[in-house]
Amino acid sequence: MTASALPPGLLLAYYGDDFTGSTDAMEAMTMAGIETVLFLTPPTPALAARFPTARCVGIAGSSRGRDPAWMRRELPAAFSSLAALNPPVLHYKVCSTFDSSPTTGSIGCATELGVQHARQNWSPSIVGVPRLKRYQAFGNLFAAVKGVAHRIDRHPTMSRHPVTPMAEADLRLHLGKQTTRRIELIDMVALADGSAAAQLNDLRGDDVPTVFIDVLNDETLVEAGRLVWEQRGEGVFSASSSGLPYALTAYWRAQGWVAKDVALPRAAPVRSIAAVSGSCSPVTAGQIAWARDNGFTVERMALDQALKESSYAEEIARLVALAVGVLDAGGSPLIFSAEGPNDSAVVNFDEIATKAGLSRSDAARKVGQALAAVMQGIVDQRPLKRVVIAGGDSSGEVMSMLDIDALTVAAELTPGAPLCRAWSSHPVREGLELVLKGGQIGLEDFFGLARDGIVMP
Incomplete structure (x- = not known):
């Protein structure tokens, strides 16, 4: 490895729009040997001082499920706290499926807020992540399922997402429905023939346009990283997936500035785990089915009971008691709210919410809160070494109730979902191992x- 040409201090600061994505970005940087810490709230000076050598910091958020009014209230302070650290790259981390809408998880709204902290006259956006089987070609996004790549608007899950279905694969058109800001593209041909930097010079402007950068393979990943890093100026803002940290670290590796291979520890076995799942994806459904057939005790949360105030506490107590009994017997409980997009709990969710006197969005949030209450009850009664939370929104709700201050990567597990270590002033939570899994992540x-x-x- 040659002498590092990277500047001293912080290299990247990011806000994750959900918790699973936040750990994905943390993994990308840690795998390059860059010490990274993910805070669950903007850190106090005392908490930040616990990680004096961190070169990447993140804040895990919940904006993916929020409306623009919430974003305008909450994101400016988060962006300001990160910008005050003076990072070369300020990153708003979004999901690699880019699912969002003008009313929920608006990436356009978040970008409008974030570019106010940019000191460069362009805002790159990298969405493709080859390691996660996400690809962008000529501005169109593709994602693979079981080895078959689908255009995102024909993806078996994302085209039917219950909250933010993807009806457009061209990310310029999709983002254009969320913002009036200028949107441009550097395609994979420009990356391959060396004309990307010259094209970028023609696209820059005082309006700070969003510039999507194609990533189709490892070669375009390196070139995308080169473009962002070499054209970052005094500081650039980027609304991107974990494709951004993967691209930057790929370029740094190619330059010999970071180690090519950083071997993370491999996750060790534990006797039992407790898991909760709020994911509606068919990938998670297959994983739940596998768990049921392979020794896990799998139990459905009764949504009609969990959503009603009169029966909420009783349903939580039932599930906690069941899980504790399973753990005492040496087993592993898995509590879930739905098993795939065709589950009756998903198909009839609006009706279930209406009967509980809740809007769809409020009911969805309450499901996450109920799963969080179950997990909190489990770990309060039976301190565990390792827990698992599936689903981005669910992960945010659970983490907010566990008295955890920060996370770091503890070990390799599966791409996009590392094993994390909890840092907490709560003695039972300190050192807890967690896995936060997005709906599309992981094998059966x-x-x-x-x-x-x-x-x-």
Whole structure:
């Protein structure tokens, strides 16, 4: 490795629009040997002082499920706190499926707020992540399922997402429905023939346009990272997936500025885990089915009971008692709210919410809160070494109730969902191992892997 040409101090600061995505970005930087810490709220000076050598910091948020009014209230302070650290790259981390809408998780709104902190006259956006089987070609986004890549508007899950279905694969058109700001593209041809920097010079402007950058493979990933890093100026803002940290670290590796191979520890086995899932994806449904067939005790949360004030506490107590009994017997409980997009709990969710006197969005949030209450009850009664939360919104709700201050990557588990270590002033939570899994992440045996760890060949 050659002498580092990276500047001293902080290299990247980011706000994650959900908790699972936030740990994904943390993993990308940690795998390059860059010490990274993810805070659950803007850190106090005393908390930040616990991580004096961190070169990447993040704040895990919940904006993916929020409306623009919430974003305008909450994001400016978060962006300001990160910008005050003077990072070369200020990153608003979004999901690699880019699912969002003008009314929910608006990436356009977040960008309008974020570019106010940019000191450069362009705002890159990298969405493709080859490691996660996400690809962008000529501005269109693709995601693979079981080895088959689908255009995102024809993806079996994301085209039918219950809150933010993706009806457009061209990310320029999709983002254009969320903002009036100028949107441009540097495509993979420009990256390959070396004309990207010259094209960018023609696109820059005082209006700070969003410039999507294609990423299709490892070669375009390196070139995308090169473009962002070499054209960052005094500081650039980017609304991107974890494709941004993967691209930056790929370029830094190619330059010899960071180690090419940083071997993370492999997750070790534990006797039992407790898991909750609020994910509606078919990927998670397959993982729940695998767990049911392979020794886990799988129990459905009764949504009609959990959403009603009169029966909420009783349903939480039922599930906690069941989980504690399973753990005492040496087993691993998995509590879930739905099993795939065709589950009756998903298909009839509006009706269930209406009967509970709740709007769809309020009911969805309450499901996450109920799963959080279950997990809190479990770990309060039976301190565990490792827990798993599936679903981005669910992860945010659970983490907000566990008295955890920060996370760092503890070990490798599966791409996009590392094993994390909790930092907390709460003695029972300190050192707790957590896995936060997005709906599309992991193979069929994911819950088994989270319990049994990675077995060396």
